[in-house]
Amino acid sequence: MQRLELGFRRSGQRRDRRENRQSKYIDSNINNYNYAPSKHKHCDSSFTTLKISTALSSDDLSYHLTASHVITSPVKKTRRRTRRSKRKQQKNGSASRVVRIGELTDEKKAQYIALDAEMVGIGPHGMISRLARICLVNYDGKTIYDTLVKVDESVTDYRTFVSGITAEDLESEAALPFIEVHEQVSSLIRNKIILGHGLKNDLRVLELHHPWYDVRDTAKYEPFMKPCTISPTGYKAKKLATLAKDKLGMIMQEDGQPHNPVEDAIAALELYKKHRVKWECAMQYKMNKTASIVALHN
Numbered sequence: 602m603q604r605l606e607l608g609f610r611r612s613g614q615r616r617d618r619r620e621n622r623q624s625k626y627i628d629s630n631i632n633n634y635n636y637a638p639s640k641h642k643h644c645d646s647s648f649t650t651l652k653i654s655t656a657l658s659s660d661d662l663s664y665h666l667t668a669s670h671v672i673t674s675p676v677k678k679t680r681r682r683t684r685r686s687k688r689k690q691q692k693n694g695s696a697s698r699v700v701r702i703g704e705l706t707d708e709k710k711a712q713y714i715a716l717d718a719e720m721v722g723i724g725p726h727g728m729i730s731r732l733a734r735i736c737l738v739n740y741d742g743k744t745i746y747d748t749l750v751k752v753d754e755s756v757t758d759y760r761t762f763v764s765g766i767t768a769e770d771l772e773s774e775a776a777l778p779f780i781e782v783h784e785q786v787s788s789l790i791r792n793k794i795i796l797g798h799g800l801k802n803d804l805r806v807l808e809l810h811h812p813w814y815d816v817r818d819t820a821k822y823e824p825f826m827k828p829c830t831i832s833p834t835g836y837k838a839k840k841l842a843t844l845a846k847d848k849l850g851m852i853m854q855e856d857g858q859p860h861n862p863v864e865d866a867i868a869a870l871e872l873y874k875k876h877r878v879k880w881e882c883a884m885q886y887k888m889n890k891t892a893s894i895v896a897l898h899n
Contacts, residue, residue, distance in 0.1 A: 710740035714789065715796040715870040717862040718803040719764040721771070727758025732806040733766045735782060736862035737789055738870060744863055746789060749776040765859030783808060798841040798869045814888050819844060819869045822880060841868055848872055 719734040721727070731754065737746035749770050759766050770776065787809055795811060797803060800818045804811060819825055820838040825848075829837035845851040845868040853864055873880065 705740070712792075712794055713740040713796060713870075713873075714738070714745070714793045715866040715873075716786075716790070716800075716803060717797055717860075717865040717869070718806055719766055719860060719862050720802075720806055721752060721756050721760055721764060721766055722758035723752070723754045723756055725757070727756075727760070730802070730806050731756070732779060732782070733759075733764060733771060734862055735786060735803075735807070736866055737786070738863065738866040740870070742867050742870060746785065747863065748782060749773065750782050751776045751778055753779070761859065763859055765861070796866075796869050796873050798844075798865065799838070814884065817873050817880065817884075819872050822876075824876070824879070825872070841865055844868075844872055848875065 715738040717736050718732055720730040721733045723729045723731050731752045732750045733752060734749050735746070736744060739745050749766075752771055756768070756771070759768060761767055786807055790809075790811065792815075794815045794817060796817045796819075798818065799820045800811075800816055819841065823836060825839060825844055826836035827839055828835060842853045845853050849868070849871055851868060851871070853868055854860065
């Protein structure tokens with residue numbers, strides 16, 4: 602019996618010593634605790650607030666709310682939350698590199714000109730093209746230049762069924778000399794972004810060159826093209842009338858009717874307007890890529 606009482610007494614002493622050590626340990630940690638939030642990469646920005654009582658029971662440490670001794674303990678993220686956070690950071694980081702295309706001001710609209718040219722043929726079978734009419738339209742769809750052009754060489758094919766040009770048109774007083782038209786059009790489109798369909802052909806008969814980064818050609822814009830296995834690029838241009846009908850719901854010309862250069866320029870302009878944001882993002886990427894290549898070789 603005495604042994605049993607001695608055992609209980611010793612057990613109680615050990616328990617009291619253990620509780621005293623735990624109480625001293627917590628008090629020392631509370632006094633020395635750093636209240637600054639942790640910057641560990643696996644810690645959340647939110648913190649769990651625990652209030653610890655120094656009045657410990659005989660059985661275990663009890664944690665409950667009191668008015669003093671506050672400890673902030675960071676909550677560790679799960680792997681799923683960590684991955685989600687990384688994906689969000691990557692998304693935010695990539696979003697900062699996205700080119701943002703805003704609405705156009707009147708000043709920026711003035712930088713755009715849509716054009717379309719009609720041609721006639723000279724030489725054997727009329728295979729060589731010459732400028733017969735040129736039309737320029739501003740961003741609001743208003744015609745700013747439209748004239749017939751005299752052809753110095755002998756015309757062998759007026760291509761009337763396509764161009765609508767006749768011999769009387771080119772011989773009329775309304776037709777201007779080519780050199781005059783060349784200078785006027787060159788002045789109008791200088792430092793402008795030009796829009797059109799098949800602009801390579803139009804610029805060739807105008808005998809003009811234009812920077813590639815200032816050209817928006819609906820015949821060369823990849824989303825407007827159709828796959829073609831025999832083409833070197835793998836794509837083939839669609840007709841402007843097809844694009845206008847599919848993308849805009851616009852019926853441009855009836856069967857058997859010649860082209861109208863004003864209507865063609867406006868159709869190309871409206872196609873660009875509808876897809877301007879994506880188109881400009883693609884152009885910005887190409888320009889940045891070109892600049893980086895040039896810088897690499899310099």
